[in-house]
Each structure stands twice: as structure tokens, then as C-alpha cells.
Amino acid sequence: MPELAEVEFNRRQWDAGLGRMVTAVYVHPSARIYREGPALELARALLGQTLVRGHTHGKQMLWEFTGGVWMQLHLGMSGELRSRSADLTPSRHDHLILRQDGQALVFNDERMFGLATLHRAEGFPAWWLGLPPQVTDPAWTPAHLERFLRRRARTPIKSALLDQEGFPGIGNWMADEILWRASLHPLSLCGGLGHAARQVLWEQTRAVATDALRAIGGVGEEGLPPDMNARVPRTWLFWHRHAKGTCPRTGRPLQHLVIGGRSTYFEAQRQAHA
DNA sequence: CGAGATGTTCGGCT
DNA sequence: AAGCCGAACATCTC
Numbered sequence: 001m002p003e004l005a006e007v008e009f010n011r012r013q014w015d016a017g018l019g020r021m022v023t024a025v026y027v028h029p030s031a032r033i034y035r036e037g038p039a040l041e042l043a044r045a046l047l048g049q050t051l052v053r054g055h056t057h058g059k060q061m062l063w064e065f066t067g068g069v070w071m072q073l074h075l076g077m078s079g080e081l082r083s084r085s086a087d088l089t090p091s092r093h094d095h096l097i098l099r100q101d102g103q104a105l106v107f108n109d110e111r112m113f114g115l116a117t118l119h120r121a122e123g124f125p126a127w128w129l130g131l132p133p134q135v136t137d138p139a140w141t142p143a144h145l146e147r148f149l150r151r152r153a154r155t156p157i158k159s160a161l162l163d164q165e166g167f168p169g170i171g172n173w174m175a176d177e178i179l180w181r182a183s184l185h186p187l188s189l190c191g192g193l194g195h196a197a198r199q200v201l202w203e204q205t206r207a208v209a210t211d212a213l214r215a216i217g218g219v220g221e222e223g224l225p226p227d228m229n230a231r232v233p234r235t236w237l238f239w240h241r242h243a244k245g246t247c248p249r250t251g252r253p254l255q256h257l258v259i260g261g262r263s264t265y266f267e268a269q270r271q272a273h274a
Numbered sequence: 275c276g277a278g279a280t281g282t283t284c285g286g287c288t
Numbered sequence: 289a290a291g292c293c294g295a296a297c298a299t300c301t302c
Contacts (some may be wrong), residue, residue: 032298059281077281078299080281093299111298125278155292164282171280238280262295263278279301288292 001074002167004058004134004209005156006224008217009228010081012052016096017105021050022065026090026097031114032075042118045069046098051105058133058168068122076113095181130230134168135209142202149198153191157201159260160190167205172262173238178208179266180237180247186264187274197206241265 002010015266025043027034034042049065056062061073071078088096088104096107096116109114119125133139146168153161161175170178179186180205184197193201215231232238235248246268247253255268 006280065287073279077279110277111281112298113297148275152291159292160277162281175280202301277302279299282297284294284296286293286295287299 002059002077002079003171003174003212004056005174005212005216006228007056007061007075007169008060009212010079011056011076012218013081013083014051014054014063014105015083016103017051017100018053019050020100020102022046022048022098022100024098026094027112028090030097031095031109033079033107033109033116036115037115039116042071042116045118045120046071051098051100055128057128058134058164060128060131060168061173062125062128068120070119070121070125072115072117072119073107074115076109076111076115078111079107079109081112082108089251105178132165132168135170135205135214140206144197145202145205148196149190149193155190156187156259157184157190157193158262158264161205162260167233170205173241174208174212175262176241176265177212177237178204179271183270183272185268185271186259186266188273191242192241210234237265 020123025046027043029038029039046065046069049069052064052066054061054063056223059074063071084104086099086103088097088106093110094106095109098105114257133144149160156181158175161170161178164174177227178230182200184201218229231257237248240246240248240254243256247254247270250267250270252267252269254265257264
């Protein structure tokens with residue numbers, strides 16, 4: 001599920017736990033999400049600490065606790081955060097549960113491409129501060145984008161959009177959404193985009209990220225949106241990118257290609273080759 | 275039953 | 289040498 005707006009949505013699921021102490025920790029020690037550090041060490045570190053804040057950066061999540069304890073979470077392909085009742089019994093894919101007074105914070109991940117890693121630092125960990133600028137950040141400028149595209153001159157733009165170095169938080173459906181809005185063919189080589197095409201790409205990347213954060217992430221609203229994807233407008237490509245899908249603007253059938261190993265849907269007539 | 279699913283990493287090749 | 293591509297990871301659904 002998770003691209004930047006869904007990551008934001010999941011971050012908010014743990015809001016109920018902010019400012020509260022962790023009274024017990026359940027881990028599923030052999031789960032693959034602990035591949036970068038022992039689960040039991042993470043569990044021991046979190047116990048007795050208070051959850052201070054959650055941060056997101058693209059698809060990365062960083063949970064700040066008291067005592068210089070930080071937990072990095074990545075939702076991978078199927079990770080979800082939820083707040084449940086205090087007496088919750090772990091189910092099959094619940095790999096991490098932080099129990100607090102009044103509730104349990106759950107990390108569930110069926111496919112286990114996600115990640116949970118302990119970090120210790122006074123202030124933000126250095127690797128977090130060194131992450132590339134997010135696409136909604138003022139530092140993510142047209143000049144920054146141009147430098148990135150130049151380094152990948154022979155890469156199809158669809159593949160480049162999935163590169164977290166240049167487009168933190170953009171994943172497969174958002175990449176298709178951006179190219180569709182920008183009227184760019186997904187196989188266009190980065191080096192072949194002219195000034196005008198690069199400008200449109202920059203604008204639509206920002207626009208899709210901002211719109212998705214508002215619709216899915218619930219940014220700027222009180223309370224949580226009831227369902228993650230339900231509020232995505234039908235006019236987006238999002239709902240139509242499947243084998244029998246048609247373009248919500250032209251009504252013509254969508255083309256399907258596998259690019260960089262990922263399913264890609266586009267309207268071949270609108271998205272002409274650059 | 276094989277294919278594919280909103281992700282990342284690694285080994286091999288150019 | 290930088291950068292590309294396919295495979296692998298684990299599980300469920302169509």
C-alpha cells in the first residue's frame with residue numbers, strides 16, 4: 001500500500017499513543033522485519049519509554065521515544081499501523097505491539113517486506129537528516145530535478161520516478177498518476193526531456209503528492225479519514241490502472257507495459273513519446 | 275495453479 | 289565506473 005500519503009495516513013494511526021509510556025512490548029522475533037537488528041533488543045529498548053512523536057519522510061517513518069530511543073519503520077508492500085484495544089491478542093501478521101495504558105499500537109505486515117529497526121541518538125539520527133529532499137520540500141526545486149534527470153539520462157522516466165533518491169515517497173501508482181497528468185510517455189528517457197517537459201514533470205509531481213496527502217493522508221483536517229483510499233476521486237488514474245481500465249479523461253483503453261519490473265498503465269495517445 | 279500485487283536490495287552485466 | 293535489469297524476499301488473491 002504505502003506511498004507517501006499512505007505512510008502519512010498510517011503515521012496518524014498511532015496518534016492516540018503520543019505522550020504515553022510503553023508498558024509492554026510484543027515482538028514476533030523471527031519476523032523478517034527485524035532483519036537489521038534483533039527484535040528482542042528493540043523490545044528491551046522501547047520498554048518503559050514514552051512515545052514522543054512520529055515523523056515521515058517519503059516512505060520512511062521514524063518514531064521518537066524518550067531516552068534517546070528511535071524506531072525506524074518502513075511499511076514495505078503490505079505494512080499497516082493501527083491502534084487497538086489494550087487487551088488485543090496478536091494475530092498472525094502482527095509483528096510488533098506496543099502496549100500502553102488504554103491501547104495497543106500494532107504493526108501488522110503480511111508480506112514482511114517492511115522494516116523495524118532500533119536507533120539510539122541524542123536528537124535526530126544522522127542518516128535521517130541526510131535523506132534527500134522530499135518532493136513537497138522547497139529544496140526540491142526544478143534545478144534539483146534537472147540534476148537528477150541528467151544523471152539518469154538513459155533511464156526511462158517511469159523507472160526514475162520510482163527511485164527514492166530523486167522522488168522520495170513516490171511509488172508505482174503515483175508514478176503512473178504523475179506521468180498521466182503530465183502527458184508523458186513512461187518510456188521517455190530522462191535525458192530526452194526538454195525544458196518544458198521537465199517543468200511539467202516537476203509541477204505534476206508536486207501536485208500529485210500534495211493532492212494525495214490531502215485526500216489520503218488527511219493532512220490539514222481534523223480527525224482521521226475513515227478509509228485510506230475511499231476518498232481518492234474517480235477522476236484519478238488510480239482507480240483505472242488495471243487490465244480493462246479506460247482513461248478517465250479520454251475514455252480510451254489504457255495501455256499496459258512492464259517497465260523496470262513494475263506494471264505501468266498509461267493512455268498511449270495522450271502520453272505521446274517525448 | 276500460475277501470475278501478479280502501491281517495495282527494496284543484491285548480484286551480474288554493460 | 290556508473291548505472292541498468294532481473295531475481296529474490298513472503299504471502300495472499302484472482
